[in-house]
Amino acid sequence: MSAKVITVTSGKGGVGKTTISANLATALAMLGKRVVAIDADIGLRNLDVVMGLENRIVYDLVDVVEGRCRLRQAMIKDKRQPELYLIPAAQTRDKMAVSPSDMILVCDQLRPEIDYILIDSPAGIERGFRNAIAPADQVLVVTNPEVSSVRDADRIIGLIEAEEKGPAHLIINRLKPEMVARGDMLSIADVLDILAIPLIGIIPEDENILVSTNQGMPLVMSSTNGVSASQAFRNVALRLTGQDVPFMDFSQKPGLRGWLKNLIGGR
Amino acid sequence: MSWLGQFFGKKETSSSVAKKRLQMVLVHDRNDISPGLLELIKDDIIQVIVRHLAIDPTSVVVNLNQDGPNSFLVAEIPLPGNSSR
Ligand SMILES: Nc1ncnc2c1ncn2[C@@H]1O[C@H](COP(=O)(O)OP(=O)(O)OP(=O)(O)O)[C@@H](O)[C@H]1O
Ligand SMILES: [Mg+2]
Numbered sequence: 001m002s003a004k005v006i007t008v009t010s011g012k013g014g015v016g017k018t019t020i021s022a023n024l025a026t027a028l029a030m031l032g033k034r035v036v037a038i039d040a041d042i043g044l045r046n047l048d049v050v051m052g053l054e055n056r057i058v059y060d061l062v063d064v065v066e067g068r069c070r071l072r073q074a075m076i077k078d079k080r081q082p083e084l085y086l087i088p089a090a091q092t093r094d095k096m097a098v099s100p101s102d103m104i105l106v107c108d109q110l111r112p113e114i115d116y117i118l119i120d121s122p123a124g125i126e127r128g129f130r131n132a133i134a135p136a137d138q139v140l141v142v143t144n145p146e147v148s149s150v151r152d153a154d155r156i157i158g159l160i161e162a163e164e165k166g167p168a169h170l171i172i173n174r175l176k177p178e179m180v181a182r183g184d185m186l187s188i189a190d191v192l193d194i195l196a197i198p199l200i201g202i203i204p205e206d207e208n209i210l211v212s213t214n215q216g217m218p219l220v221m222s223s224t225n226g227v228s229a230s231q232a233f234r235n236v237a238l239r240l241t242g243q244d245v246p247f248m249d250f251s252q253k254p255g256l257r258g259w260l261k262n263l264i265g266g267r
Numbered sequence: 268m269s270w271l272g273q274f275f276g277k278k279e280t281s282s283s284v285a286k287k288r289l290q291m292v293l294v295h296d297r298n299d300i301s302p303g304l305l306e307l308i309k310d311d312i313i314q315v316i317v318r319h320l321a322i323d324p325t326s327v328v329v330n331l332n333q334d335g336p337n338s339f340l341v342a343e344i345p346l347p348g349n350s351s352r
Binding site: 151155183 | 280281282283285286288289290292293296297
């Protein structure tokens with residue numbers, strides 16, 4: 001067995017890469033997979049706090065790359081999942097401390113013993129992004145259904161193709177079904193129409209994400225079912241393992257107002 | 268929009284405005300052609316045409332269009348004179 005390396009990236013910052021990386025890594029571990037999450041956002045590390053492991057950091061990715069510790073020593077074991085590890089980013093260094101070939105080397109060392117390696121990429125199109133996608137077998141692009149985020153996603157999709165890492169798979173995050181129904185948010189179909197890459201996840205806006213981040217416990221660990229972000233993350237994890245999981249139905253039943261609007265020619 | 272929608276003065280939704288604007292901006296992004304460059308190209312086209320035909324420079328339109336994976340540079344140059352026979 002050899003690990004599959006999955007990189008979570010985006011053009012624009014703040015669209016949910018770290019949240020998604022933490023939840024997908026946890027969800028895969030909950031499926032019994034051996035998982036390592038790598039924070040490639042050097043200088044702005046966050047995956048540690050989102051996963052609730054910030055107090056256990058001794059060594060980081062830059063220590064590994066610069067030979068100050070062995071890879072094993074930088075792998076922080078998760079508190080709750082027995083087969084989940086985090087390799088944190090260095091907080092006081094910059095992205096130039098790691099090169100794309102360093103990333104390939106680290107992942108190649110992990111591959112024989114691990115099922116999935118999830119890499120949380122920094123935003124942007126520079127070195128940090130190149131580091132994050134260099135070892136990737138599959139790239140997930142995160143976007144919000146919003147103009148500037150979709151535009152930047154298009155740019156990053158082009159770069160991923162140019163690096164021969166395509167086709168990237170799309171995760172649409174922070175969908176607000178009621179706004180889509182009102183015609184005030186780009187729909188899934190709109191975004192897919194524009195970006196034209198395969199869809200792998202739709203995550204709704206969910207305030208429980210903030211609560212779980214406050215507590216340092218990824219949302220997938222709490223057992224909310226139905227049409228929730230938690231269930232959406234689990235579905236993406238299953239799709240990553242090759243299962244064919246139907247997308248949740250976020251469409252809102254139009255109320256009387258919606259019905260009237262449709263009658264007079266809304267969409 | 269249906270005639271009934273127009274009758275009731277229904278406005279275009281903000282999401283469809285967003286989609287159209289995105290489509291426009293992405294044709295420029297993907298081809299690395301700025302609106303400014305398009306203006307330059309248009310001016311050059313006009314200069315070439317006026318050497319041969321008496322066109323109205325203000326009526327020339329040069330646009331980028333996308334059709335599936337293909338992008339097109341489209342110039343529309345109305346011809347002068349009595350074409351209304
Ligand atoms: N589906 C969601 N519903 C509600 N809040 C969300 C959702 N996804 C992300 N957030 C919130 O959005 C903020 C940004 O998320 P996150 O840090 O994961 O983004 P990022 O892409 O990693 O940012 P950066 O580019 O800075 O690394 C966080 O406060 C997070 O809790
Ligand atoms: Mg982040």
